[in-house]
Amino acid sequence: xxxxxxxxxxxxxxxxxxxxxxxxxxxxxxxxxxxxxxxxxxxxxxxxxxxxxxxxxxxxxxxxxxxxxxxxxxxxxxxxxxxxxxxxxxxxxxxxxxxxxxxxxxxxxxxxxxxxxxxxxxxxxxxxxxxxxxxxxxxxxxxxxxxxxxxxxxxxxxxxxxxxxxxxxxxxxxxxxxxxxxxxxxxxxxxxxxxxxxxxxxxxxxxxxxxxxxxxxxxxxxxxxxxxxxxxxxxxxxxxxxxxxxxxxxxxxxxxxxxxxxxxxxxxxxxxxxxxxxxxxxxxxxxxxxxxxxxxxxxxxxxxxxxxxxxxxxxxxxxxxxxxxxxxxxxxxxxxxxxxxxxxxxxxxxxxxxxxxxxxxxxxxxxxxxxxxxxxxxxxxxxxxxxxxxxxxxxxxxxxxxxxxxxxxxxxxxxxxxxxxxxxxxxxxxxxxxxxxxxxxxxxxxxxxxxxxxxxxxx
Numbered sequence: 157x158x159x160x161x162x163x164x165x166x167x168x169x170x171x172x173x174x175x176x177x178x179x180x181x182x183x184x185x186x187x188x189x190x191x192x193x194x195x196x197x198x199x200x201x202x203x204x205x206x207x208x209x210x211x212x213x214x215x216x217x218x219x220x221x222x223x224x225x226x227x228x229x230x231x232x233x234x235x236x237x238x239x240x241x242x243x244x245x246x247x248x249x250x251x252x253x254x255x256x257x258x259x260x261x262x263x264x265x266x267x268x269x270x271x272x273x274x275x276x277x278x279x280x281x282x283x284x285x286x287x288x289x290x291x292x293x294x295x296x297x298x299x300x301x302x303x304x305x306x307x308x309x310x311x312x313x314x315x316x317x318x319x320x321x322x323x324x325x326x327x328x329x330x331x332x333x334x335x336x337x338x339x340x341x342x343x344x345x346x347x348x349x350x351x352x353x354x355x356x357x358x359x360x361x362x363x364x365x366x367x368x369x370x371x372x373x374x375x376x377x378x379x380x381x382x383x384x385x386x387x388x389x390x391x392x393x394x395x396x397x398x399x400x401x402x403x404x405x406x407x408x409x410x411x412x413x414x415x416x417x418x419x420x421x422x423x424x425x426x427x428x429x430x431x432x433x434x435x436x437x438x439x440x441x442x443x444x445x446x447x448x449x450x451x452x453x454x455x456x457x458x459x460x461x462x463x464x465x466x467x468x469x470x471x472x473x474x475x476x477x478x479x480x481x482x483x484x485x486x487x488x489x490x491x492x493x494x495x496x497x498x499x500x501x502x503x504x505x506x507x508x509x510x511x512x513x514x515x516x517x518x519x520x521x522x523x524x525x526x527x528x529x530x531x532x533x534x535x536x537x538x539x540x541x542x543x544x545x546x547x548x549x550x551x552x553x554x555x556x557x558x559x560x561x562x563x564x565x566x567x568x569x570x571x572x573x574x575x576x577x578x579x580x581x582x583x584x585x586x587x588x589x590x591x592x593x594x595x596x597x598x599x600x601x602x603x604x605x606x607x608x609x610x611x612x613x614x615x
Contacts, residue, residue: 158376160581161372162370163581164360165215165360166268167180167185167211167269168182168269169187169209169211170208170209170283171208172208172298174285176284178270179273183361183362185359186355188256189207189208190354205346208354210339210340210357211267211337211338211339213335218328218329218331219328222325236375238320239320239373241370242371243317244317245313246358257307257308258310258317258343258355259341260306260307260339261301261339262301262303266288267282267283267288268290301339303333305319317357321370365551378570380569381571386452393447393449393450394446394477394479395447396437405442407469413439415439416438417445418435418468418470420434421434421465422464435449463479504516505611506610507611507614508611508613510613516592518547518567518607542596545574545594546561546563546594547565547595548560549590550593552591552610587612589612590610590612592606
């Protein structure tokens with residue numbers, strides 16, 4: 157699975173009682189209401205209550221990064237994505253109550269972040285409560301809204317925001333909506349308590365890992381177990397990888413999910429022998445193809461335990477592969493029989509750059525291999541498949557977890573190695589040592605191995 161993180165590009169707080177003040181360079185965003193006291197000097201004295209709203213934007217107006225990932229074949233359509241907005245609670249010793257209700261909308265016009273640091277005082281640029289851009293007023297004071305995204309209740313005072321925005325991304329990528337960002341409000345802006353009731357959130361300017369972010373997930377796993385096809389199971393699948401000079405490349409004319417290949421399984425390595433199973437295969441993503449489910453039954457016996465897959469485009473033979481029928485059961489996929497070491501490939505680079513996409517190869521071997529009278533190549537020892545593993549990213553100095561284990565960080569495998577694809581976006585801290593942990597299960601116990609490499613991200 158893949159995790160792609162968009163950092164907030166700009167944000168600010170809009171405050172009704174100071175309608176011309178801007179806080180675009182503040183490290184804190186405010187969402188909430190309060191009573192305005194008679195002796196408080198405010199610009200907008202006609203209002204008896206104060207309202208704070210936060211505006212945040214991610215990416216550009218068309219989400220070019222998401223469209224680029226689609227065109228590169230990382231995933232096929234925006235409908236295959238899962239996406240969450242994440243804003244993090246900033247410490248405070250008062251002002252926040254549990255069970256506060258919040259509403260989130262998309263914005264309907266462009267706005268500037270501004271250069272102000274405080275919500276009080278003289279005019280410090282737009283955006284502010286009155287203006288979206290200098291000399292341009294909001295179509296609705298306090299931020300013009302377009303689409304209601306969702307509402308939710310904060311369970312406690314330190315609640316972090318996590319808001320699903322799948323359908324919104326779909327609308328932007330499809331050109332049905334322009335990305336102007338989001339506005340965050342409390343659910344009831346007509347209540348003005350004696351004590352200010354604000355939610356404080358870290359802003360883009362906070363220079364922490366808690367700045368606003370949009371996490372986008374999709375399934376890019378390869379679950380290729382051609383060395384252990386399951387007998388009498390109907391959902392075996394085979395993969396084909398087409399590489400040109402080491403890079404994935406589409407087979408000519410086979411570049412969309414509507415293009416179909418034919419795969420013939422034979423018991424013997426002979427193109428003229430009768431096929432015992434025919435199955436279709438479709439384009440999965442750039443240079444990768446996947447068959448429909450294959451039922452390995454009594455008719456597929458194999459020669460010396462092997463069967464042979466012949467891949468055709470029309471009548472043209474593209475390639476031939478070798479498979480083996482294993483004796484694994486489903487339980488083996490979740491409970492490996494032996495405890496593993498987990499190590500990465502020796503050629504893992506310790507420097508990567510913003511915008512880089514790279515694979516992290518993870519090899520596993522028995523922790524205590526049996527003694528033999530002959531030695532085995534280390535490459536033979538390291539080909540254990542981790543069927544249920546996932547990865548997590550940490551900051552080396554603080555051991556702070558930056559990306560959590562989840563179904564979206566599951567590892568791919570193909571019988572030769574395990575791996576995952578990492579997207580180094582500008583959300584990541586630069587010039588700080590980072591490392592990965594791998595989590596898996598053994599005999600019902602969850603185990604974690606720290607990969608013995610660190611790396612840094614540079615601009």
